[in-house]
Amino acid sequence: MTALNERTASELAQMLAAGDVSAEELMRACLERVADREETVQAWAFLDPEIALANARTADARRKAGAALGPLHGVPVGIKDVIETADMPTENGSDLFRGQHTGRDAVCVAMLRNAGAVIMGKTVTTELANGCPSKTRNPHNPEHTPGGSSAGSGxxxxGFHVPLALGTxxxxxxxxxxxxxGIHALKPTVGRIPRDGVLMQSHTLDTVGVFGRSVEDLALITDSLSDFSATNVSRYGDRCAELVSAIQPDILAPRFAFLETPAWAEADAGARKAIEGVVAGLGAQCVRESLPSPFDRIIDFHGAVGAGELLAYYGHHAEVSPHKVSALLKERLADAKGVGAGDYISALLARRPLNEALAALLDRYDAVLCLPAPGPAPRGFATTGSPKFNGLxxxxxxxxxSLPRLSVDGxxxxxxxxxxxxxxxxxxRTARWLDRTLA
Structure with a gap:
């Protein structure tokens, strides 16, 4: 029988709603796993078992009182430590904010609480959600990075500490x-999940995302974090869980456009072989495609926007409190000063035609299929890995x-x-089909 802390959030939500398990029982199972593995994995920036259990008991009390229950009632969620929580510190992975208690919930955290979720604790982030590696280790092999900057959440x-977590x-x-x-992860459309109360690094790029153990988990938490008011219905009109659950055996299989993307040259041989195997296995459902030549510059465009806005938000910290800023971040900020206003504006203006080209491709396919990284997690902790397969x-x-369906070198x-x-x-919905096909 699968341990409580190893079940998907979707399964747990059903069990909690039916009264088959209490929120306190589930939280205790998660905390026991943390006690066993945290010394190795080091995923948590702040975790007070008493606060976590008290939040779980509050959820149980609501159920016993006959109160209306939200879709995430009693389900524990980890919150990346760049997202404000009223009852826990928000230190942003930085000495600049050590001991900071804002006393506020970010809008996305408030939405989780309204959906019945139990906030378990704050997960480790890299310094100011940037590139300086954190203390967290990969639970599959602690000699390898878990990636960044949402290291602790992933x-x-x-590591079966918590079924769901927020990242950025x-x-x-x-x-x-x-x-x-090796988990399911969604970076939604920018702005779908509110960013109020989330540390800002780039107002153009920053996106709140989610981690879970199934596509259904991603849909469940994303809907709980989405505003379906009349003002947003035209932009975010689809309810993810409804579309995911609507799949029937007689629905036509989706079609995929495989793109190497401009970062393909950086992919290692094992990663190329693994993704090519997926393409070959899909046969006529997956067609190798390419995008117009401006896509060759897209990595540079992303870099220009990110650097310009990084400097605007963090540059003063390196000047005012240099002893509290890492050497790596100082180096990135120094490099960002070389991005001219013209480069920044040109990069912003290039987004529209590139989005139009991508939309034209997706008019003929259900999704683009590509690598999520140059390979598996690198050994060591000098880097969190290259983001070049993501930044575009x-x-x-x-x-x-990202669907956890490949393996390279174990x-x-x-x-x-x-x-x-x-x-x-x-x-x-397309991801759920592929996830089941590759399982």
Whole structure:
């Protein structure tokens, strides 16, 4: 029988709603796993068992009182430590914010609480959600990185500490940890999940994303974090869980456009062989495609936007409190000063024609299929891995999902799917089909 802490969030939500298990029982199972593995994995920036259990008991009390229950009632969720939580510190992985308690919930955390979720604790982030590696280790092999910057969230879900977690992505900080840790991960359309109360690194690129153990998990939590008011219905009109659950055996199999993307030269031989095997196995359902020549510059465009906005948000910290900023971040900020205003504006303006070209391709296919990383998680902790297979999609603001269906050298590697902006539900429906096909 599968242990409680190893079940999917979708399964747990049903069990909790039916009264087959209590939120406190589930939380205790998760905390026992943390006690066994945290010394090795080091996924948590803040975790107070008493606070976690008290939050779980509150959920149980609501159920016993006959209160209305949300779709995530009693389900534990880990929160990346760049996202504000009223009852826990938010330190942003940085000495600049050590001991900070804002006393506020980010909008996305408030939405989780309204959906009945139990906030378990704060997961480790890299410094200011940037590239300086964190203390977290990959639960599949602690000699390898879990990726970044959502290192703790990816490792906590993969290590069976918690069934769901929030992350953020400015380059590849959701999809890459999803791939490296062998779990399901979604970077939704930019803006779908509210960013109020989330540390800002780039107002153009920053996207709140989610980690889970199934496509259904991703749909469940994404719907709980989505605003379906009249003002948003035209942009985010699809309810992911409804589309994912609507799959029937007689529905036509989806079609995929395989793209090597401009980062293909950096992929290692094992990763290329693994993804080519998926393409070959899909046969006529997957067609090798290419995009117009401006896509050759898309990695540079993403870099220019990210560097310009990184400097605007963090540059003053390196000047005012240099002893609290890592050497790596100082180096990145120094490099960002070389990005001129013209380069930044040109990169912003290039998004529209590139999005139009991608949309034209996706008019003929259900999703783009590509690698989520150059290979599996690198050994050692000098880097969190290259985000070049992710940054181009973050730059375009489109939804992406990573499915844990490949393995290279005994380590996980995901399959990345990309969809049109606002069509997150359709992308997850397509992902569910592929996930089951490759399982």
């Amino acid at each position: 490792a906590a879900v993969a 992505q400015t380059a590849g900080s959701v999809i890459r940890p999803g791939s490296f840790n 999609w973050t730059y375009l603001g489109v939804p992406c999902v 380590l996980p590697l995901g399959v990345q799917l990309v969809g049109k902006p606002g069509e997150d539900g359709k992308l997850l």
